[in-house]
Amino acid sequence: MAGASYDVLFIGSGPGGYVGAIRAAQLGLKVGVIERTHIGGICPNWGCIPAKALLRSAEIFHYIEHAKDYGLVAEKFGVDISGVVKRSRGIAAQMSNGVGFLLKKNKVDVIWGQASLTAPGKVTVAAVAEPAPKGALPAGDYTAKNVVIATGARPRALPGIEPDKKLIWTYFEALAPASVPKSLLIMGSGAIGVEFATFYKTMGSDVTIVELLPQILPVEDAEIAEHARKRFEKQGIKILTGAKVSKVVKGADSVTATIETAHGKVETLTAERLISAVGVVGNIENLGLETLGVKTDRGCVVVDGLCRTNVPGVWAIGDVAGPPMLAHKAEHEGVIAAEAIAGKHAHAMDKLMIPGCTYCMPQIASVGLTEKKAKEAGFEIKVGRFPFIGNGKAVALGEPDGLVKTIFDAKTGRLLGAHLVGAEVTELIQGFVLAMNLETTEEELINAVFPHPTVSETMHESVLSAYGRAIHV
Numbered sequence: 001m002a003g004a005s006y007d008v009l010f011i012g013s014g015p016g017g018y019v020g021a022i023r024a025a026q027l028g029l030k031v032g033v034i035e036r037t038h039i040g041g042i043c044p045n046w047g048c049i050p051a052k053a054l055l056r057s058a059e060i061f062h063y064i065e066h067a068k069d070y071g072l073v074a075e076k077f078g079v080d081i082s083g084v085v086k087r088s089r090g091i092a093a094q095m096s097n098g099v100g101f102l103l104k105k106n107k108v109d110v111i112w113g114q115a116s117l118t119a120p121g122k123v124t125v126a127a128v129a130e131p132a133p134k135g136a137l138p139a140g141d142y143t144a145k146n147v148v149i150a151t152g153a154r155p156r157a158l159p160g161i162e163p164d165k166k167l168i169w170t171y172f173e174a175l176a177p178a179s180v181p182k183s184l185l186i187m188g189s190g191a192i193g194v195e196f197a198t199f200y201k202t203m204g205s206d207v208t209i210v211e212l213l214p215q216i217l218p219v220e221d222a223e224i225a226e227h228a229r230k231r232f233e234k235q236g237i238k239i240l241t242g243a244k245v246s247k248v249v250k251g252a253d254s255v256t257a258t259i260e261t262a263h264g265k266v267e268t269l270t271a272e273r274l275i276s277a278v279g280v281v282g283n284i285e286n287l288g289l290e291t292l293g294v295k296t297d298r299g300c301v302v303v304d305g306l307c308r309t310n311v312p313g314v315w316a317i318g319d320v321a322g323p324p325m326l327a328h329k330a331e332h333e334g335v336i337a338a339e340a341i342a343g344k345h346a347h348a349m350d351k352l353m354i355p356g357c358t359y360c361m362p363q364i365a366s367v368g369l370t371e372k373k374a375k376e377a378g379f380e381i382k383v384g385r386f387p388f389i390g391n392g393k394a395v396a397l398g399e400p401d402g403l404v405k406t407i408f409d410a411k412t413g414r415l416l417g418a419h420l421v422g423a424e425v426t427e428l429i430q431g432f433v434l435a436m437n438l439e440t441t442e443e444e445l446i447n448a449v450f451p452h453p454t455v456s457e458t459m460h461e462s463v464l465s466a467y468g469r470a471i472h473v
Helices: 015-026 042-046 048-065 081-105 191-203 222-234 327-341 371-376 392-397 425-437 442-447 457-466
Strands: 005-011 031-035 109-112 114-119 122-126 140-149 153-155 183-187 206-211 238-241 244-250 255-260 266-271 273-276 280-282 314-316 356-358 363-368 381-387 403-409 415-422
Touching (some): 005 015, 015 031, 031 140, 042 048, 042 081, 048 191, 183 191, 183 266, 191 222, 191 356, 222 363, 222 371, 222 403, 255 273, 356 425, 371 381, 371 403, 371 415, 403 425, 415 425, 415 457, 442 457
Parallel strands (some): 005 031, 031 109, 183 206
Antiparallel strands (some): 114 122, 122 140, 244 255, 356 363, 363 415
């Protein structure tokens, strides 16, 4: 009921908020979650999950198009974009409902509205137009011993190129198109940009990516990014790096972009739609952070390893607490904050152990240091590489283009980083994540038995390669 008091209130029900709330409830705390739009936040509603549903449709369409490569015949097939979107939105609704069920199961109160911190331990919730789910508590004043900011992030907008939902899209509009644009310009080549490039190219769009930096997928290892670039270009995606969109002129049903290229040239490109995928910014506004003196920096709340802000009793997790802005990082921070609040021995987040996954074709996954970062850190390194073409399962799957790269400390055998590009590598990366968490050395990885035939054998061979022992290449 309005005016209730809690051990902890989470502002935001995204991956960080709902996971943290459930963990806090498991630990015996009285917990509430404040939400204003969608139970589950961006990830299940307008991010990770519906995007993967779209990409799955694109993947199946890709394989139907290449049925002949597998000795099969497929005729009279095509794209029903309304059906593709309907499936994606249905999955999003299923996931959101699932989060609501989990909160109810764990006796976590859902409070509906816009939250702001008005005094230490006091949260005022204002009514919003979005209809509240059944059983949600109304707007009003609530108190809590601890408040966790879990408000996530929103798409960054560039001056003069602000999204208008018609011609200039963010991921919101790109996830639910009424039709497939014949041509598409994408600003930014991070995970969001290249995933939409894969989807729309497969669906039939003429796609161009413009990236400000000299490398696409800027956070990835340069060798892996270059491998991915070649695959994208082979698919027909045009890529301009070291270039920026300096101006956009809107037409009736198209945009014309002025692009300044790496070599100082200026060119124009007209496309039916433009997707702005130039990053996100934390949702820190209208929360009353200034009232309590909560420290922020470049659009994010400043926290320590246990997600504590500079103000006692105020915590922050997920995208609003800074990079890497990933759902699984938010979930993990939710658990850390909940356990710290409950007085348990919480462990601090080690950001080097957080894997990154991109679900384009080919997929990309990584954890730890890139080769460049390892050298800059002063490590003497051993680097292993193994191509998918040397793996029987990958060849049998019709997926021979891929690479696994591993980086070791030459002095200790410690695994410093792993970087993969190819089919289903987002499922493989966790093996290296576990190895790094367990402080596994090259000897233990070499002596491990990997099942045959599996794509995971590429991981083993990459480790062997780093020590001059690769068998199948």
